[in-house]
Amino acid sequence: MIEIRDLTKRYGRATVVDSFSLSVAAGESVALWGPNGAGKTTVVRCLLGLVGYEGSISVGGLDARRHPKGTRQMIGYVAQELAFYDDLTVLELLDFSAGLRRLDADRVDAVIDTLGLEDHVEKKVTELSGGLKQRLGLATALLPDPPVLLLDEPTSNLDAASRESAIHLLDRLRREGHTLVVTSHHMEEVGMLVDRVIGMEDGRLTIECDPTDLAERLGIRAWLQLVLTNGSTEAAVQALQEAGYDARRNRRGVLVEVPAQGKGKAVAAVQQAGIDIEDLEVWR
Amino acid sequence: MSTADQLVPAVSERPEPRLISIIARKELRDAIRSKWFWLWAGSFGVLAAVLANIALPGSQVAEFGNFGRSAASLVALVQIIIPLMGLTLGAQSLAGQRESGAMRFLLSHPVSRTEAFWGTFAGLAIALLATSAAGFGAAGLVTGLQGGGASAASFVRIAVLTWVLAVSMLGVGMLVSTFTNRAGAALGTAVFVWLALTFLGDIGIMGTSVATDLPVSALFFAALANPVEAFRLASLTAFSGSLDVLGPAGTYAIDRLGDKLDLVLLATTALWAVVPAALASIRFSRSKDL
Numbered sequence: 338m339i340e341i342r343d344l345t346k347r348y349g350r351a352t353v354v355d356s357f358s359l360s361v362a363a364g365e366s367v368a369l370w371g372p373n374g375a376g377k378t379t380v381v382r383c384l385l386g387l388v389g390y391e392g393s394i395s396v397g398g399l400d401a402r403r404h405p406k407g408t409r410q411m412i413g414y415v416a417q418e419l420a421f422y423d424d425l426t427v428l429e430l431l432d433f434s435a436g437l438r439r440l441d442a443d444r445v446d447a448v449i450d451t452l453g454l455e456d457h458v459e460k461k462v463t464e465l466s467g468g469l470k471q472r473l474g475l476a477t478a479l480l481p482d483p484p485v486l487l488l489d490e491p492t493s494n495l496d497a498a499s500r501e502s503a504i505h506l507l508d509r510l511r512r513e514g515h516t517l518v519v520t521s522h523h524m525e526e527v528g529m530l531v532d533r534v535i536g537m538e539d540g541r542l543t544i545e546c547d548p549t550d551l552a553e554r555l556g557i558r559a560w561l562q563l564v565l566t567n568g569s570t571e572a573a574v575q576a577l578q579e580a581g582y583d584a585r586r587n588r589r590g591v592l593v594e595v596p597a598q599g600k601g602k603a604v605a606a607v608q609q610a611g612i613d614i615e616d617l618e619v620w621r
Numbered sequence: 622m623s624t625a626d627q628l629v630p631a632v633s634e635r636p637e638p639r640l641i642s643i644i645a646r647k648e649l650r651d652a653i654r655s656k657w658f659w660l661w662a663g664s665f666g667v668l669a670a671v672l673a674n675i676a677l678p679g680s681q682v683a684e685f686g687n688f689g690r691s692a693a694s695l696v697a698l699v700q701i702i703i704p705l706m707g708l709t710l711g712a713q714s715l716a717g718q719r720e721s722g723a724m725r726f727l728l729s730h731p732v733s734r735t736e737a738f739w740g741t742f743a744g745l746a747i748a749l750l751a752t753s754a755a756g757f758g759a760a761g762l763v764t765g766l767q768g769g770g771a772s773a774a775s776f777v778r779i780a781v782l783t784w785v786l787a788v789s790m791l792g793v794g795m796l797v798s799t800f801t802n803r804a805g806a807a808l809g810t811a812v813f814v815w816l817a818l819t820f821l822g823d824i825g826i827m828g829t830s831v832a833t834d835l836p837v838s839a840l841f842f843a844a845l846a847n848p849v850e851a852f853r854l855a856s857l858t859a860f861s862g863s864l865d866v867l868g869p870a871g872t873y874a875i876d877r878l879g880d881k882l883d884l885v886l887l888a889t890t891a892l893w894a895v896v897p898a899a900l901a902s903i904r905f906s907r908s909k910d911l
Contacts, residue, residue, distance in 0.1 A: 348910075385729050389909030403634075410632045410731040420722025422647070424654055436643045437730040477726075 338363040343392040355540040366517040371537035377520040413478030417489040423463035448476040467494035557597040564590045564616040576610035641740040648744020665756035673763040696856045707787040711794020712811035717804040734906045749787040786852040792898030799904040848893035855886040
């Protein structure tokens with residue numbers, strides 16, 4: 338469905354994407370993973386023809402450079418920095434977007450319903466919270482029911498409940514056969530949504546792996562904050578250190594460094610020492 | 622779910638009037654909701670009505686009739702206000718949308734840059750038509766009520782020329798807008814261009830002609846090279862019937878161009894309405910990055 342060959346993008350002397358190649362099959366779900374400035378958003382903008390580039394991109398068999406409108410017709414896009422026309426209401430914006438895509442009012446009603454925007458349709462875009470804007474972004478992307486969805490940090494502004502709801506929706510779209518390209522910093526999101534992770538750094542592809550291997554391949558670590566019953570802190574630190582963990586006391590209990598996808602073993606080490614854990618938090 | 626095969630034939634890569642019309646309607650709606658639009662339209666309407674009222678009875682401008690005095694005042698007002706309005710609107714249009722990211726939203730749809738440009742241009746041009754109509758409507762009402770309506774055709778011609786001037790300034794403003802992603806920078810440049818066209822142009826031509834003994838032919842063509850001056854010349858012929866009032870340059874134009882003078886002035890004004898916008902469209906369509 339998507340073929341990127343030797344994509345290179347330069348801004349002045351800076352090369353932000355460097356000979357990047359990627360194939361995404363129809364119905365496949367891929368995450369572009371990497372730190373800020375890795376080039377993920379630039380790849381997405383190249384796919385949409387928003388910036389010039391060297392190399393070649395095709396979507397659905399169409400050369401994106403020769404058929405920019407045809408390419409965009411197949412793509413629903415959620416930007417990282419959400420920007421719409423602030424003076425339009427939610428309904429007017431969706432109607433405008435639907436008009437540009439030759440869609441009828443039924444589709445507008447459908448996405449309003451899907452994204453739970455019924456109570457906000459008369460609000461101006463400028464009056465929306467970050468979370469509602471993100472839902473509006475998803476609504477405009479889903480409006481044409483496109484075969485390809487480009488989602489640039491699609492849940493970055495959502496609270497926990499809205500994020501779970503959005504991930505559930507995107508997972509449903511993936512299972513229905515949409516092709517998804519997602520940029521994300523969230524491990525859980527990547528784990529739930531994608532079939533393959535493409536790691537990027539300094540504009541280059543650095544790693545390609547299954548999402549379950551990502552944390553291990555990248556050596557991603559997390560911190561567990563354990564809240565314990567009174568008087569058991571020292572014993573917990575000792576048990577964790579004996580199990581090979583970097584653990585230390587802090588004001589709330591014990592802080593222990595763990596592999597991002599191996600938290601359970603640290604918890605088990607504490608429990609096997611006969612210590613009750615009252616609560617725990619995960620920090621990254 | 623749609624498949625790629627189903628969607629591919631549905632889109633033409635050629636500019637589609639339907640898309641330009643949708644974008645133009647949105648631009649017009651934005652303009653009408655903007656307080657600046659009402660401020661411009663209101664100010665122009667009130668000033669035009671006041672000037673028409675002052676110019677008609679007991680005016681010291683004895684060379685023209687009632688209508689002429691009213692029209693001369695209006696042309697002077699238009700020369701100042703309309704270029705500023707068109708330039709600032711145009712300058713903020715593309716740069717503002719690029720700065721806010723709204724242009725990326727628009728162009729994530731199956732819409733070409735050419736369609737985005739001409740849709741924006743058309744919407745703003747219609748908004749400027751409404752503003753011009755407000756000014757000339759108010760002035761026409763006052764002139765008509767005071768018995769100055771004998772030259773209605775000329776009055777309409779000046780009103781049309783005013784809109785054409787507004788459109789040409791819109792095109793120049795949008796051309797400025799293609800050079801930057803920052804609305805503030807575009808606005809500042811637009812104000813400088815306004816000063817250059819409205820004040821420095823006139824003073825510069827006069828100063829240069831005195832300092833360099835510029836031939837009258839060069840003086841006339843230098844005037845045509847400024848859209849505000851081209852509008853003034855085309856309007857003068859509408860209500861005075863000649864360019865005698867311009868002195869040697871006007872006499873030269875009449876002698877040299879004769880019956881074609883009117884056509885040359887109208888064609889020049891029309892060219893100014895088309896060329897900057899066309900250049901801006903080409904620049905915007907070819908710009909690599911948004």
